[in-house]
Amino acid sequence: MEFVSKIFAMAIVAIFVQNFVLMRFLGLCPYIGVSKKLDSALGMGMAVIFVMTMASTFTWLIQSYLLVPLKLEFLQTIAFILTIASLVQLVEIIIQKTAPALYKALGMFLPLITTNCAVLGVAILNINEEYSFIEAILNGFFAGLGFTLVLILMAGIREKLDKSEIPASMKGMPIAMIVAGCMALAFLGFSGLKI
Amino acid sequence: MKYYFRLGFVLLVITVVASGILAYLNSITKPIIDENNRIAKEEARLHVLPEAVSFDSIFVYNDENVYQGKNDAGDVVGYTFVASQYGYSSDVKTMVGVLPDFKINKISIIEQKETPGLGANCEKPEFLQRFDNLSEQGLLVDKDGGGLKSITGATMTTRAIAYSIKDGLEELKEKVDEEK
Amino acid sequence: MKLMKEFTKGFIKENPVFVMALGLCPTLAVTTSVENAIGMGFAATFVLVFSNIFISLIKNFIPAKVRIPAYIVVIASFVTIIDMVMHAFVPALHKNLGLFIPLIVVNCIILGRAEAFAGKNNVIRSIFDGLGMGIGFTIAIIVIGAIREILGAGQLLGFDVLPQTYKPVLVAILAPGAFLVMGLLMGLMNLKKK
Numbered sequence: 184m185e186f187v188s189k190i191f192a193m194a195i196v197a198i199f200v201q202n203f204v205l206m207r208f209l210g211l212c213p214y215i216g217v218s219k220k221l222d223s224a225l226g227m228g229m230a231v232i233f234v235m236t237m238a239s240t241f242t243w244l245i246q247s248y249l250l251v252p253l254k255l256e257f258l259q260t261i262a263f264i265l266t267i268a269s270l271v272q273l274v275e276i277i278i279q280k281t282a283p284a285l286y287k288a289l290g291m292f293l294p295l296i297t298t299n300c301a302v303l304g305v306a307i308l309n310i311n312e313e314y315s316f317i318e319a320i321l322n323g324f325f326a327g328l329g330f331t332l333v334l335i336l337m338a339g340i341r342e343k344l345d346k347s348e349i350p351a352s353m354k355g356m357p358i359a360m361i362v363a364g365c366m367a368l369a370f371l372g373f374s375g376l377k378i
Numbered sequence: 379m380k381y382y383f384r385l386g387f388v389l390l391v392i393t394v395v396a397s398g399i400l401a402y403l404n405s406i407t408k409p410i411i412d413e414n415n416r417i418a419k420e421e422a423r424l425h426v427l428p429e430a431v432s433f434d435s436i437f438v439y440n441d442e443n444v445y446q447g448k449n450d451a452g453d454v455v456g457y458t459f460v461a462s463q464y465g466y467s468s469d470v471k472t473m474v475g476v477l478p479d480f481k482i483n484k485i486s487i488i489e490q491k492e493t494p495g496l497g498a499n500c501e502k503p504e505f506l507q508r509f510d511n512l513s514e515q516g517l518l519v520d521k522d523g524g525g526l527k528s529i530t531g532a533t534m535t536t537r538a539i540a541y542s543i544k545d546g547l548e549e550l551k552e553k554v555d556e557e558k
Numbered sequence: 559m560k561l562m563k564e565f566t567k568g569f570i571k572e573n574p575v576f577v578m579a580l581g582l583c584p585t586l587a588v589t590t591s592v593e594n595a596i597g598m599g600f601a602a603t604f605v606l607v608f609s610n611i612f613i614s615l616i617k618n619f620i621p622a623k624v625r626i627p628a629y630i631v632v633i634a635s636f637v638t639i640i641d642m643v644m645h646a647f648v649p650a651l652h653k654n655l656g657l658f659i660p661l662i663v664v665n666c667i668i669l670g671r672a673e674a675f676a677g678k679n680n681v682i683r684s685i686f687d688g689l690g691m692g693i694g695f696t697i698a699i700i701v702i703g704a705i706r707e708i709l710g711a712g713q714l715l716g717f718d719v720l721p722q723t724y725k726p727v728l729v730a731i732l733a734p735g736a737f738l739v740m741g742l743l744m745g746l747m748n749l750k751k752k
Contacts, residue, residue: 352745358741368729396631
């Protein structure tokens with residue numbers, strides 16, 4: 184029971200209290216770049232959840248069974264980014280071969296994910312926070328979920344924004360930033376939640 | 379086939395060279411980093427217990443050593459321990475210096491990521507001074523009916539600091555009494 | 559003369575942050591104070607210049623197929639170097655920047671310059687390009703950092719610059735402030751362009 188409540192608390196923290204995009208500032212490039220249309224936001228979100236969960240799994244294993252026993256912790260950054268890059272490639276090839284429909288939906292987002300700092304961010308955070316294997320995987324999954332949530336919310340708002348009157352100089356990026364700021368204000372309300 | 383070997387070979391060479399350079403730099407910087415950490419901890423201890431000239435670890439509390447500070451003559455002048463509790467948005471870690479009569483000598487914050495401008499004000503000397511000379515009974519925050527004035531707009535941070543120190547003090551008292 | 563152009567284009571015309579909107583994560587995350595911004599700017603410039611030099615040197619030996627992974631290894635190595643050096647010699651700053659030092663690896667500015675410039679140009683031009691882009695990035699985050707620190711804490715580089723009666727607008731140094739200041743600055747840049 185204690186385990187379940189701990190996992191629940193972790194989910195709330197990763198999705199709301201310490202939201203990766205709005206509170207930790209991770210994964211901003213896709214958040215601003217891929218939030219113009221709702222369906223592409225959904226595709227990107229799904230791809231990120233998948234890669235973040237996988238990346239958490241593999242980087243944790245590499246850190247615990249390769250880098251630490253061999254005392255190569257200083258190679259962490261290189262090892263993690265290479266793991267993520269090859270993982271993304273692998274996922275791309277597998278999906279392409281086995282699920283063409285899914286590939287059509289996610290394919291174009293996969294290469295972008297390698298340079299999504301939320302993925303490398305969650306991998307390093309899992310190690311810094313000294314999470315166990317299961318916790319690391321779940322943290323990766325929840326963080327991806329939090330990312331997807333705000334990405335979809337943002338896409339919904341921006342689709343509406345397109346139709347509203349905005350000063351010409353604020354169109355596009357600037358107004359997207361302001362909207363993100365307002366969303367961050369709202370999410371600030373979650374901090375200090377006693378869990 | 380030969381082409382793919384070349385691909386792998388080029389990547390291998392780059393990675394090996396990079397790892398070699400990093401390993402060399404790591405061997406230079408690692409001792410400096412460890413030394414810095416050691417000095418930082420020692421300075422934090424000295425800051426809260428300036429009378430001490432030597433520190434001996436007496437037991438482990440919260441994964442951190444609890445030290446007994448002695449002066450030149452070898453008399454015990456106090457203890458230091460690290461208190462830690464979740465405040466508003468982060469773990470707040472405090473270094474606490476305690477006199478032999480279990481009154482607080484001085485405290486300092488060693489780690490916190492509380493809200494800037496509110497909870498983060500716990501690092502200000504005006505707040506830290508409120509703990510000087512407090513005993514265990516004095517560690518009750520004003521919002522809970524005690525006399526310890528909390529930081530404006532950051533009661534939860536104040537509580538985390540006060541009550542984590544209180545827990546630590548209790549543990550310290552118990553352990554020291556056992557020794558006697 | 560041409561070199562000068564490679565050097566200065568990153569300052570304003572092709573400013574990586576305001577004009578190209580690259581490297582947003584560190585831009586918003588570490589700009590709670592000018593001190594952090596300077597540290598981050600320095601670290602990123604170091605990585606940018608050295609990875610540009612190396613990539614431009616080895617570009618002819620790298621088969622096109624493994625270009626990106628090879629670049630990533632080079633960049634990650636320099637990031638690790640600056641990470642270790644900062645940890646050893648400026649531990650306080652290293653602690654403040656925290657996670658965002660290793661994350662320089664995935665900063666789009668650096669991989670972007672490697673791919674778009676250093677992989678196609680000679681060493682001297684790549685150095686100037688890297689230096690210029692790095693300085694442009696640094697200027698941008700110092701500006702944002704300064705605005706947030708003045709509004710949010712009434713200070714600049716830790717010194718009080720506004721009268722004691724000024725009540726800090728806390729939101730400026732909290733997370734939402736980063737987005738709001740960035741959005742308004744980008745709008746201002748657009749206004750100037752017209």
